[in-house]
Amino acid sequence: MALPEKLILVCQSFRLGKEPKGICHKGTDGLLQYIEEGILDRGLDVQVATTGCLKQCEKGPVLVIQPDNLWFKGVNSEEAIDAILDGLESGEPAAEYLLS
Ligand code: FES
Secondary structure (H helix, E strand, C coil): CCCCCCEEEHHHHHCCCCCCCCCCCCCCHHHHHHHHHHHHHHHCCCEEEEECCCCCCCCCCCCEEEECCCCEECCHHHHHHHHHHHHHCCCCCCCHHHHC
């Protein structure tokens, strides 16, 4: 099986040890499924994976596209996912969600 062109990392707030869980997982129920469907609808060659806390909690929920190293903030709605995937498709990252 060929490797995907891109990888979307979605923070799910996991932390090691006894640290409290981060915040990205809150309010994002169903968005992983929505991302997968959006990728299929657009015919993108992208794999989705979940991660532990990416240490940007105050700007979460956080999503990262690699290998472009594009970090997005406030990804807590279908509108945000649509904007980010549209940007991935067009090559113009969704500026309103870029984390800088
Ligand atoms: S919980 Fe997502 S960046 Fe910390």
